[in-house]
Amino acid sequence: MPTPPGTGGTMAELLLEVDDLSASFDTPGGTVEAVKGASFGIRRGETLALVGESGSGKSVTALSLLQLLPYPRARHPSGSIRFLGQELMGASPRTLRSIRGDRISMIFQEPMTSLNPLHTIEKQIGETLQLHKGLRPAQARERILDLLRLVGLPEAEKRLNAYPHQLSGGQRQRVMIAMALANEPDLLIADEPTTALDVTIQAQILELLQDLRERLGMALLLITHDLGVVHKVADRVCVMQGGEIVESGPVAQVFAAPAHPYTRRLLASEPGGHPVEAPADAPVLLEAEAIKVWFPIKRGFLRRTVDHVKAVDGISLTVREGHTVGIVGESGSGKTTLGLALLRLESSRGSIRFDGRELQGLKSRTLRPLRREMQIVFQDPFGSLSPRMSVGQIIEEGLRVHGLGGTAAERDGLIGQALEEVGLEPGSRHRYPHEFSGGQRQRIAIARAMVLKPRLLVLDEPTSALDRSVQAQIVDLLRTLQARHRLAYLFISHDLKVVRALSDEILVMRAGEVVEQGPARRIFNAPEAPYTRALLAAAFDLHATEGPEVAT
Incomplete structure (x- = not known):
């Protein structure tokens, strides 16, 4: 050959x-x-x-x-x-x-499922060294620290006893790379090593892989x-x-x-186009003021609160009917926590008004009818769709909870309409999630939300794990649904190309706070905060040679 x-x-x-x-x-x-x-x-x-x-x-x-x-x-x-x-x-x-793990090593796509949740980082990397090198514990510990420093994991000594869930996505990926490099392989196979990572973390991981390739000659x-x-x-x-x-x-x-x-x-097949046009003075649907989500840090025998993790710290925003507010930032910035808090799925302080009605303090029974109008689509459709239920049963569940569709035949008709609206055959309702591609599963997740005829959709990284061509299809679908139903979107993402294609306004988060907020056109064309400029530089250096400028 x-x-x-x-x-x-x-x-x-x-x-x-x-x-x-x-x-x-x-x-x-x-x-x-x-x-x-x-x-x-x-x-x-x-x-x-x-x-x-x-x-x-x-x-x-x-x-x-x-x-x-x-x-x-x-x-x-x-x-x-x-x-x-x-x-x-x-x-x-x-x-x-x-040969496996010694001469040829592999980094898998999702480190959270590839790493053992019951073992510390030290134990997991140490197993590879003991299997192929037979190192004693003290020798293995020194080698593990060298590897963690090599891949740029901060405070490596403090991370040895950490478990995977205690690390961010980028940190877990660095641990996976350290495991793969433990025995200095000749060939490293990296299977989607940057999928679902923030653009700045993507840039760091790619730079790290290039540097290690040159340094180790692999x-x-x-x-x-x-x-x-x-x-x-x-x-x-x-x-x-x-x-x-x-x-x-x-x-x-x-x-x-x-x-x-x-x-x-x-x-x-890059996501492109422009946000759906909506009146600038459209009615306000969701308004939040000074939202705070603080998680207590407890220490000592009596588990006293000594400090707080300020996941969301005093954020205010407004979402108008037919508009999209994009929320961007790195992992751990508080994007998802903010989205959950606005839906009252996470406890918070501050004011949340939906269609003029204050949501804070409402009991579950009072809040339930409003939940029909506020729906969420999660990042991983395979994880959020029950593998034991058919597509029809998954979509029907919301109809039953909210008492929509009086008879089985009426519900079946609504399910068929929802599937058609997202571009799927009604006959596919008898199949199960594992029988669909990633893009099709995301369409099912959107259909599950749309069947309830919501007014607000919180979209939490709905395209991050999808191929570019499928991303473009989902973006087109979301724009079509928004124009048809005057939906309001809260679009959470680290993919700035997708955010640019959908959003009227942008909210940039870092460490639970807003560092910049305003019209999407202004933020993409003339970002003011250094952090926003860094995000844009990382995003558009990673992708095609075109710049981030938005047409006026």
Whole structure:
């Protein structure tokens, strides 16, 4: 198989050679061909990106390299995987154990589910060192501290006894990278390492991976759907569609002159357009003043409160009918906590008025009728949809709670209408969430909210884990629904391109406080706060070469 030159135009050592790789899964509905005849090579010191939409075969290809597919359900009808000349396809368990986590390491997409919630950071990294290096506890501890410092985890000594839930998303990802680098691998496989991270954290993680690649002389196989990430860090790219590599080559060449129609469509599928036009003097729907959410810090034998975490500290905002207020900021800035507090799903102090009615102090029974008009769509549709309920049952649940649709036939009609409105077939209501793609699951989550005919939707990172092309579809859907129903949106996101496409006003949060607030056009074109400028610089450096300017 022909192999490309390494980075910098030199013929570096060929680490991995994949030839005619196929992977299929046996399902109750028949055989699914996930990967079809994929071939590529990776040289030492090189970054190769595998890109494509969800279901294109990227992650299956990566898992196949380490023979991690679930057997006997998964099979490899054909293919060869050679690492430094050694065949891995069909290799013995002992051979694979000696390579996994030692010569080839992998960073998974979601560190919260990849890290053991019951073990400390020290124990989890230490297991890798003990398995492959046989280090004694004292030696392992020093090596763990070196690794945590290497990946830039602040206050590494204090983090050794921390559990995953006590770390932010970016910190957990750094721990995953430290685990993957523990044995100084020749090849690092990074499966969507920056998905759902803030733009500033994305920039830090990508810079870290590039720095480590150069410092350690390893190769990097990057699995991603974010073409901005590919453009920034990769040397070569393979574009996958339907399990096949439809185009490959140097990144600059593929981005400048894509040959395949699918590649051209991926490059063109950025969320764009402008917010839905609504009257500037539209009625105020939601008004909040001086909202505070403080969590007590308790210490000592008597668990006395010694301080507070000020998750939200004195924030005021107004949302008008048909308008979108975008809330942006890094993880831990208080965005989601603010959204939950405004819906009375989190205890808070301050005034919250919905359609002129004060919500603070209302009992659950009084508040319930208002909840129909205030709905929320969460970040992870797979986690927020019950796997034990069909789509129809999931959407019907809200109708039953609020006493809408007197008969089963009437409710069934409302469910069908809600699915049609979000672009899904009414007949799909008998299927279960795992039978849908990520974008389709998000449409189901939106349908669950829309079936109640709300006036306000809180959208908490609804596009962060979706492919760019699917993001564009969801953004278009949200604009259509807003124009049709004069919906008010509170749009929480760290993706400034999506925020720009939807928002009339922007509220920038940091450490529970507002650092800047105002019309979206002004904030994108002339940000005043240094923190806002840093967010915009990180977002638009990560993505395409265009600047953040909003057309007037």
